[in-house]
Every structure is written in C-alpha cells, then in structure tokens.
Amino acid sequence: MPATTDPFEKLKAAQRESWSSFVPVEIMTTPPAAKLVKFAAVAAGQRVLDVACGTGVVTITAARAGAKASGLDLTPKLLERARENAAIAGVDVDFIEGDAEALPYPDVSFDVVLSQYGHIFAPRPAVAVQEMLRVLKPGGTVAFSTWPPEHFTGRMFAFIAGHAPPPPAGTEPPAAPPLWGDPNVVRERLGSAVKDLKFARDTLVAPALSLAHFRAAQEKTIGPLTKLLASLQNDPGKLKQLRAEFDALAADVFEENTIRMPFLMTRATKL
Numbered sequence: 068m069p070a071t072t073d074p075f076e077k078l079k080a081a082q083r084e085s086w087s088s089f090v091p092v093e094i095m096t097t098p099p100a101a102k103l104v105k106f107a108a109v110a111a112g113q114r115v116l117d118v119a120c121g122t123g124v125v126t127i128t129a130a131r132a133g134a135k136a137s138g139l140d141l142t143p144k145l146l147e148r149a150r151e152n153a154a155i156a157g158v159d160v161d162f163i164e165g166d167a168e169a170l171p172y173p174d175v176s177f178d179v180v181l182s183q184y185g186h187i188f189a190p191r192p193a194v195a196v197q198e199m200l201r202v203l204k205p206g207g208t209v210a211f212s213t214w215p216p217e218h219f220t221g222r223m224f225a226f227i228a229g230h231a232p233p234p235p236a237g238t239e240p241p242a243a244p245p246l247w248g249d250p251n252v253v254r255e256r257l258g259s260a261v262k263d264l265k266f267a268r269d270t271l272v273a274p275a276l277s278l279a280h281f282r283a284a285q286e287k288t289i290g291p292l293t294k295l296l297a298s299l300q301n302d303p304g305k306l307k308q309l310r311a312e313f314d315a316l317a318a319d320v321f322e323e324n325t326i327r328m329p330f331l332m333t334r335a336t337k338l
C-alpha cells in the first residue's frame with residue numbers, strides 16, 4: 068500500500084520516533100522470546116518472520132534454533148541494535164525497516180510468522196492479520212505474545228491511551244493494543260483463516276529495586292509513556308497525579324523486587 072494512502076501515516080511516524088528508546092528493555096523481553104519460539108515449535112531450516120522485531124530478541128532466538136530468520140520493525144534505531152545483537156550471537160538474520168500493515172514480502176514466503184508484544188501496535192488489527200497470514204504458507208504457524216487487558220501491562224497501555232490527547236475529529240482511532248490479549252478477540256480476529264488455535268499463559272518478571280526505580284525506567288524506555296509524560300512538563304500537578312496513578316497500578320504487581328507481567332501466547336495453523 069503506498070504510504071500516502073495510509074490514514075495512520077502520522078501515528079506510525081510518531082511510533083517510529085517514540086519506540087527509539089526501547090533498547091534497554093531487551094533484557095526483559097529476552098526470556099519470553101525463548102518461550103514464544105518454543106511455543107511456536109520453530110525448527111531448523113524453517114523460514115521465520117518476526118513482525119515488529121525491535122532489537123531482534125525473538126528473531127535471533129529463532130536463528131539460534133537453526134531457522135532462516137527475518138525481522139521487520141518500524142524503528143531504525145532498534146534495527147541497528149538488532150543487527151548488532153545478531154553479530155554478537157554469530158547468526159545471520161535479515162533485518163529490514165517496514166510496517167506490520169504492509170509487509171514487504173511476497174505471498175506464502177514463511178513457514179512461521181511470529182510477533183512478541185509487537186504487531187499489537189499496528190492500528191488496524193484486520194490489516195495486520197491479513198498481512199501476517201498473506202506471507203505465511205498454508206500449513207504454516209502464526210504465533211504471538213500479547214498483553215491481556217486485565218493484567219498490569221494491558222492496564223498500563225489503557226492508562227496511557229486514556230490520558231493521551233484524542234485523535235483529531237473525524238479520524239479513525241487506532242485499535243487498543245491490549246485487546247490482543249483477550250482470547251475471544253484473538254479467535255475472532257484470526258477467524259476462519261486458521262485452525263488448531265491454542266493459547267498458553269506465562270509471566271515476564273522484571274527486576275525493580277523500588278516502585279520509583281520501575282517507573283523511572285518505564286518513563287525512559289516505553290515510548291508512549293515517555294511521550295505522555297513529556298506532554299505534561301508544563302503541568303506539574305497533573306504530572307504528579309499521573310505518576311501516582313502509575314505507581315498505584317504497578318504496586319499491585321510489585322513483589323520481592325520484581326514486577327510481574329502475565330502475558331498470553333497464541334498459536335494457530337494457517338488453512
């Protein structure tokens with residue numbers, strides 16, 4: 068799809084900018100990457116695509132399992148780090164800049180299409196699903212990890228969206244990323260294009276010396292949160308209130324110097 072016809076072009080440009088600071092979070096998304104690759108049963112020799120790959124934690128894990136792995140992401144800064152990670156790990160991975168809603172690959176190119184906390188940020192789920200299934204071979208596996216709306220990370224993204232300025236009047240709002248964490252929504256979105264739909268749950272455990280440490284790290288590295296708080300620099304009262312609300316959300320899952328973030332894994336076979 069030519070970029071000029073994309074109604075979310077501005078939103079994607081803003082996403083590209085705001086996710087640039089995500090590199091340090093790779094330490095947290097590395098362990099669940101192995102869980103997703105195992106859940107998808109990635110095997111040596113398979114062609115695997117990691118959509119919204121960020122710093123390449125899933126892509127590189129798949130490559131280490133012997134797959135011919137490719138990663139795609141909107142954010143050039145993260146792709147730079149992904150290439151560095153692949154070089155350190157000594158694996159050959161093809162990383163390219165692109166949009167989950169317009170994958171630059173031919174139809175039926177991959178045996179497995181994966182996404183860890185990534186394709187959920189595409190504003191039109193139906194377009195992202197269509198693209199991910201288009202590039203997948205019949206009989207191939209689509210698998211992704213997502214944040215349930217009822218748990219901390221889903222609630223955090225709802226909190227961010229709830230305080231962000233509304234989209235300009237007359238424009239279509241982007242879909243809420245945590246809806247991808249609801250199995251009923253996933254079932255409906257994948258629809259009759261797949262069979263053997265399976266779900267599993269696990270938990271990402273993030274170290275946190277205190278709630279304030281956790282918030283400080285999230286403020287620096289989770290682009291949409293950084294952007295929201297930056298917009299309040301001239302409103303110290305509101306900034307203080309939002310930080311207190313954030314701490315109250317995180318306090319529910321702060322235990323023994325960790326923040327516990329349950330996630331949902333989905334796997335299905337393309338018909």
Ligand SMILES: C[S@@+](CC[C@H](N)C(=O)[O-])C[C@H]1O[C@@H](n2cnc3c(N)ncnc32)[C@H](O)[C@@H]1O
Nearest residue numbers: 086096119120121140141142166167183185188
């Ligand atoms: C929470 S990060 C996850 C990164 C990585 N998958 C991981 O597990 O560490 C979300 C990623 O989605 C990417 N992203 C957001 N919207 C995208 C889109 N429309 N197309 C491709 N990537 C996108 C961001 O650039 C960012 O790398």
